[in-house]
Amino acid sequence: MANKEKVKEIFSRIKSEGRSYVLEHEAKEALSLYGINTTREAICKTSDEAVKAGEKIGFPVVLKVVSPDVVHKTDSGGVKVGIKSKEELEKAFKEIIENQKKFNPKADIRGISVQEMAKGEEIIIGAVKDPQFGPMVMFGIGGIFVEIFKDVSYRLIPIEKIDAEEMISEIKGYPLLCGARGKEAVNLESIKATLQNVSKFLIDFDEIKEMDLNPIFVNKEKATVADARIFI
Numbered sequence: 417m418a419n420k421e422k423v424k425e426i427f428s429r430i431k432s433e434g435r436s437y438v439l440e441h442e443a444k445e446a447l448s449l450y451g452i453n454t455t456r457e458a459i460c461k462t463s464d465e466a467v468k469a470g471e472k473i474g475f476p477v478v479l480k481v482v483s484p485d486v487v488h489k490t491d492s493g494g495v496k497v498g499i500k501s502k503e504e505l506e507k508a509f510k511e512i513i514e515n516q517k518k519f520n521p522k523a524d525i526r527g528i529s530v531q532e533m534a535k536g537e538e539i540i541i542g543a544v545k546d547p548q549f550g551p552m553v554m555f556g557i558g559g560i561f562v563e564i565f566k567d568v569s570y571r572l573i574p575i576e577k578i579d580a581e582e583m584i585s586e587i588k589g590y591p592l593l594c595g596a597r598g599k600e601a602v603n604l605e606s607i608k609a610t611l612q613n614v615s616k617f618l619i620d621f622d623e624i625k626e627m628d629l630n631p632i633f634v635n636k637e638k639a640t641v642a643d644a645r646i647f648i
């Protein structure tokens with residue numbers, strides 16, 4: 417089956433459940449079918465299963481709540497990063513479940529995602545729909561650059577390589593990606609490829625209302641999507 421068809425299936429399954437919020441792992445599955453690199457991960461129902469997944473993926477790992485009722489996972493105490501051992505993982509698993517009970521006892525918890533801990537600079541790629549011009553892609557560097565300095569660039573789709581290059585180089589934080597302040601330069605090609613693949617994804621799926629890949633970690637080797645929030 418063509419990858420577009422596979423993504424269609426994922427989205428129709430979500431719609432048939434009456435949902436518009438695409439869960440992180442569903443969004444990552446769809447994105448990876450469009451050539452976008454995402455964290456290795458497993459959705460686990462029990463602590464024992466999560467330990468096995470953690471050992472297979474390799475510590476350190478990240479644990480996150482998987483629930484259609486939790487859109488902002490950190491706000492509900494649903495994210496634990498830097499888990500280095502079986503013991504830490506068991507504790508984090510328990511804490512996430514307890515936090516959800518406190519935060520929203522009625523939340524439908526589908527499991528806990530155990531994922532590889534990505535490394536590098538945090539960047540953001542987002543998409544919003546302009547009522548007149550259609551989907552626009554946003555690019556920025558994570559943290560204060562986006563939140564405080566609003567240091568972002570926008571382009572309408574389709575995004576060609578030259579557009580991706582401009583989007584990356586026109587933000588003020590660009591030197592940070594090129595090895596400023598003793599940091600290692602990141603793989604800019606992987607960011608360009610991700611922007612172009614996001615553009616292809618948006619062209620094929622008009623039903624995407626909003627998309628937020630935040631953060632994506634980029635280092636000298638590659639870009640890896642660590643969190644993906646999509647609404648259809």
Ligand code: ADP
Nearest residue numbers: 455478488489490495532533534630631642643
């Ligand atoms: P939220 O739903 O709150 O946006 P995220 O999945 O973005 O949850 O996780 C919160 C933060 O935890 C991220 O901004 C990032 O800094 C860190 N994080 C999440 N997943 C990973 C990962 N796989 N590797 C490394 N850091 C991660």
Ligand code: MG
Nearest residue numbers: 630631643644
């Ligand atoms: Mg996030």
